[in-house]
Amino acid sequence: xxxxLIQATDGFERIVHWSLALSCIALCITGLGMMYQSFNFxxxxxxxxxxxxxxxxxxxxxxxxALYFTIRMWWKEAGIFSMPEDLAWIRCAGGYLWHVDKVPxxxxxxxxxxxxxxxxxxxxxxxFLTGLMMWFPLSFPPxxxxxxxxxxxxxxxxxxxxxxxxxxxxxxxSPGSLDAMLTGWVSRAWLKKQHPKWLKEMEEHGTLxxxxxxxxxxxxxx
Amino acid sequence: MAEITKLIDVSKCTGCRSCQLACKQWxxxxxxxxxxYGTYQNPPDLQSNTWTLIRFQEIAEKDKVKWLFRKDGCMHxxxxxxxxxxxxxxxxxxxxxxxxxxxxxxxxxxxxxxxxPFEIPRYDRVTDKIYKCDLCLSRxxxxxxxxxxxxxxxxxxxxxxxxxxxxxxxxxxKELGGDANVYGDKFVGGTHxxxxxxxxxxxxxxxxxxxxxxxxxxxxxxxLKPLSLLAAGGVLAGSFLHYILHGPKLPDEPxxxxxxxx
Numbered sequence: 001x002x003x004x005l006i007q008a009t010d011g012f013e014r015i016v017h018w019s020l021a022l023s024c025i026a027l028c029i030t031g032l033g034m035m036y037q038s039f040n041f042x043x044x045x046x047x048x049x050x051x052x053x054x055x056x057x058x059x060x061x062x063x064x065x066a067l068y069f070t071i072r073m074w075w076k077e078a079g080i081f082s083m084p085e086d087l088a089w090i091r092c093a094g095g096y097l098w099h100v101d102k103v104p105x106x107x108x109x110x111x112x113x114x115x116x117x118x119x120x121x122x123x124x125x126x127x128f129l130t131g132l133m134m135w136f137p138l139s140f141p142p143x144x145x146x147x148x149x150x151x152x153x154x155x156x157x158x159x160x161x162x163x164x165x166x167x168x169x170x171x172x173x174s175p176g177s178l179d180a181m182l183t184g185w186v187s188r189a190w191l192k193k194q195h196p197k198w199l200k201e202m203e204e205h206g207t208l209x210x211x212x213x214x215x216x217x218x219x220x221x222x
Numbered sequence: 223m224a225e226i227t228k229l230i231d232v233s234k235c236t237g238c239r240s241c242q243l244a245c246k247q248w249x250x251x252x253x254x255x256x257x258x259y260g261t262y263q264n265p266p267d268l269q270s271n272t273w274t275l276i277r278f279q280e281i282a283e284k285d286k287v288k289w290l291f292r293k294d295g296c297m298h299x300x301x302x303x304x305x306x307x308x309x310x311x312x313x314x315x316x317x318x319x320x321x322x323x324x325x326x327x328x329x330x331x332x333x334x335x336x337x338x339p340f341e342i343p344r345y346d347r348v349t350d351k352i353y354k355c356d357l358c359l360s361r362x363x364x365x366x367x368x369x370x371x372x373x374x375x376x377x378x379x380x381x382x383x384x385x386x387x388x389x390x391x392x393x394x395x396k397e398l399g400g401d402a403n404v405y406g407d408k409f410v411g412g413t414h415x416x417x418x419x420x421x422x423x424x425x426x427x428x429x430x431x432x433x434x435x436x437x438x439x440x441x442x443x444x445x446l447k448p449l450s451l452l453a454a455g456g457v458l459a460g461s462f463l464h465y466i467l468h469g470p471k472l473p474d475e476p477x478x479x480x481x482x483x484x
Binding site: 028034037040048049052053078095096097098138145146150156157158160161164165167172173175189191192194 | 309336439472
């Protein structure tokens, strides 16, 4: 760690994030193994498609638990839009799609991230509930179960596409962002560019944690 | 190979259940303990080891009681919902046009159970697999007729070339007259088990009037399934274009920060 870096996430946030992220990836891969017969070979790595089914189901339970903590942890920060500044940001797409002279300053999460969070949280809950019913399909009327398959597939379409958006913007599309979820320490320049309002808030409230600083103030998240 | 069809003429069925027994015998399925619950229908429903079943119905008419016997079992659809949803290829079409199960491939997901418009596949908890009639694939491959057809003493179950059987069915329905009708050749692409029914289809227990591949399965398998890869591919392509045309969002160089915005 370098002197002057600022703590953007705490350990709990990162553990919850990666629990959700890794289980989500595992679910996408195993799900593909069942959705496409041409991907059945993914099951071979797990001792057959039947084992893959169990890996998928139990990973789903883990995903559900991680999702619970994700929503509990980020609901207030990323689940609620603060108007009107978020609307102004959405109107110019945060400067991500075309040139914008002055992008409205964003806090810890910009409206794009909030939308991403809400979609993942919403469809995550749908995936968990529909998946649970698909696990025990004989306990429900066939008409209901058929609808669950449709919703589960729809959730996959959305989450799988959003995964790649997240992957791009979390890595090469926004250099420096990955550190926030890997070590938790980011540069001041990155923070000033990405979340200027949050930086100001932390400075005002004295909650800014700077690496190597004399007096680390109160912890960031909890 | 030519498509085959099994024709069940319910007007000739006496409800003797030889077909039920022959099915168990050829497929080496044990019987379950029976129980009298006030009908000749036994067992009460299709089971993971009972792939065909004579359904008994009593219809009260003005001055008499009419008995209906219908041999229930897999209809072997041309557009089979079960094959459409099966993730492993355990359920598959054969060269005869029938739908067979490769048991070793079944993962017990039960997707076919809720997909089938005739509610045929049955799940077995012990083996964690589904089971259903395969129209005696092992017999028809050896040029033998299915066990049920072989055992039928009245000629209610006959077996042969698809077109010949359909022709025979319509001739028989015409001969019977009245409400007699042919059931099976007009939906789900045509089934490979067809009935000559003496009553209208809706009179019979557990027989759907207008069976079809459920619309939800079409949305799921024909629309959302390809869309999942298309959408992800679109996002990847979009991200690449974004990177080379718009460029990544980079922190400002130290000292130039105040200009802000991009």
